[in-house]
Amino acid sequence: MTSNRSVGIDLRALRKNRGLTVTEMSALIGRSIGFISQIERGLSQPSINDLRKIAAVFGVPISFFFSESAAHPSEARHIVRRDDRRSLGTPAGGVVDQLLSPDLGGSFETLLSEFAPHSELVDAVQRGTEEAGYVISGTLEIEISGVWHELRQGDSFRFVGEPYRWRNRTDAPAILVWVIAPPVY
Structure with a gap:
């Protein structure tokens, strides 16, 4: 521990x-x-x-x-190495998030989110947050305030307090960097 x-x-x-x-x-x-x-x-x-x-x-x-971090003490509060990321969420929900920030403190959180093939957030979520994302690989469809958008590698998005949901209708995972302020985890 x-x-x-x-x-x-x-x-x-x-x-x-x-x-x-x-x-x-x-x-x-x-x-x-x-x-x-x-x-x-x-x-x-x-x-x-x-x-x-x-x-x-x-x-x-x-x-x-x-999670046991092998981080050097000078890095502990600032750097997260690939092998030291902590997972949040479960595969059962169709998305697994890895915390890219050293801890959960701060005014925002940065996640590496992997959306499983043929997964979907069925019911729209609306929370008092500002959220932005960047697609590293794959394709993800995101509905923001009732309008669907198809995002591909290199695309990005941002919304503030609007209802959203997502789906990955492809055979490959979609991988995004997702930033949320204030943090929700």
């Missing part, structure tokens, strides 16, 4: 990004307010069972909390 401090930083960022108070978080996982506070400050380490509950609340795999 990553250090107590790293787990705490990620927990605080996830909680704040979702607009949850420490009190609400403690109720959701059945632990005390003080315990949540200690985790966030790097003073306590959650159990595997606690991490399962936390992961479920935020919709991230439990493995998110177990």
